[in-house]
Amino acid sequence: MPARIEDVAAAAGVSMKTVSRVFNREPNVRERTRQIVLQVAEELNYRPNPSARSLAGNRSYQVCLMYDNPSSNYVMEIIGGVLDACEGHRYGMMLRPLDYTSEDHVESAREMLAQYRPDGLVLTPPLTDDERLLEVLRDSGIPYASVSAQSHHASMGATLDERCAVAEMMAHVIALGHRRIAHITGHPAHGARAWRLDGYLDGLKQAGIEFDSTLVVEGEFSFESGVAGARQLLDGPSPPTAIFAANDDTACGVICEALERGLAIPGDLSVFGFDDTPMSRHVWPSLTTIRQPSREMGKVAAEQLLRFIREKVPGGIVRIPYELKLRRSTGRAPG
Amino acid sequence: MPARIEDVAAAAGVSMKTVSRVFNREPNVRERTRQIVLQVAEELNYRPNPSARSLAGNRSYQVCLMYDNPSSNYVMEIIGGVLDACEGHRYGMMLRPLDYTSEDHVESAREMLAQYRPDGLVLTPPLTDDERLLEVLRDSGIPYASVSAQSHHASMGATLDERCAVAEMMAHVIALGHRRIAHITGHPAHGARAWRLDGYLDGLKQAGIEFDSTLVVEGEFSFESGVAGARQLLDGPSPPTAIFAANDDTACGVICEALERGLAIPGDLSVFGFDDTPMSRHVWPSLTTIRQPSREMGKVAAEQLLRFIREKVPGGIVRIPYELKLRRSTGRAPG
């Protein structure tokens, strides 16, 4: 049987409450007393019982990560970040996959809240933009932090200036001589679709290149939409010399379709994506992309949340820096 | 405030214990009583409090998934499977990433067990083969199930006959006319290294092809080891016409290196991998590989574990079927 708080209290010659104070880092414990308690606890190999703590404290000491699997890599990075943040706070993490296209996903979220009572939530895109879900969360009074947070949807989280990042990458590609640059957009349910599209438009405008609507085709952040988009663009009357795919999956679809047609990359066509997934280094040619430090963002979001839970100080939205990754899929414009 | 078991008992005109029986699907409750309890609970929107349940029942109602991130996709699949299994049992899942190369990973595991007291564990490779870790688990008395279970390491879990799968794939490639087939092995810490190598040897033997040790080079399940292995093999005096890479990551490295040298795939070189990761469909040319239904395996392993936890019936090791995925990276041998 593991040692209980009572055992530690007895052995240290103090009350249970004092031991509790020490373990919860509460004030009003003499340093000397604290030392004794910690040492005795160590000797007895004491670990607070999480269930008892939760029950008595009326908190679950659990944070819930809700996601709608956009990509495994992305979610695993976020998971890692959230776990990192939880570590230091003696908090656990629970996972809740949600399919935002399903009719009852909001109901399912509500049910989860009722059953498991997490003390807070971390949300990833596109759930961060799901108004019906956010409404339920706000009604429930459970605090949440967003990865990829926008101030009108969340009060805390981590964010990245995707628009600015894309504009910067556009400038780079334009400097390589490209003028006909196409864009395959992201999925409409994601806020990122608009931010990345805006960055594309900004890039054109800043270079004084006129917008050509035939160079923008709809995608959905998938490999398949990259293949389809590339087909549409490359079959057009005057095809682009460069394609900005809204994420790396889409970019891989573009690369496949281009190679399939015998085009050289980047000789005939430059391609760039967004996310810097591991795959972007593992395809041929390696993919120029924009690095989004997802793990860091997950960690920061969770930290904002935990700070709020524990200290009731409203955590804000933290801006995380991006990074351009220039690889082999982009090069000088042909001709 | 949410309804408590006491409220339900009062409203239903029964004792707390009867309500408890109903919610825990225990026997000895008249069907009529059961109905009433369930209806009243529904009306009061009652949800059992997990902490109270754990505390009183001296169980955490949590399963811990331990992994040493071989690949995000793999882990996410397993997570999905374990969550699927937990769903029906009102169990939660906690995550414990472990780095088996770190000196203190066993200690860290022990600490986790002491703090969070999961009722059972699900292990993924290569932790399934980590004798020091397994010893700690057996000492602790906490049951565990393995994904990719071997009977001498685990008493329950899910397994897949990798050896047989590889041999079957070898037969296919040999039927395409290949004789000089190389192998880039997996990481030595994984049991899979040996199983897949054995399958390769079986394949050669069954076709009466003599084993050539210069055609086997060491890898480690990484993209980079694929690149390095391909270099070594293709630079040799009489290079192979086909390469079996121990997993898809490695195979991608092989493909990249081959394309880099201007080789046509599968015209000059056939390549095949193992795992059927999403990437295998998203590279060019698409990759011939062996499908391992990881999610299903995670689910089955967790189910075996949960059955054991709840009913004390020793779960066994369940064999899961594999599937050959013939894609574009393999073709007739040149010449």
Place this chain on the structure above:
DNA sequence: CTGTTAGCGCTTTCAT
């Protein structure tokens, strides 16, 4: 088949 009683190990509240 159903109920009663006594905790589980901690935190809360209030007293000192």
Place this chain on the structure above:
DNA sequence: ATGAAAGCGCTAACAG
């Protein structure tokens, strides 16, 4: 700065 007492909401053990 520290402690005593009273629960948190449930299940275990036993009684009927």
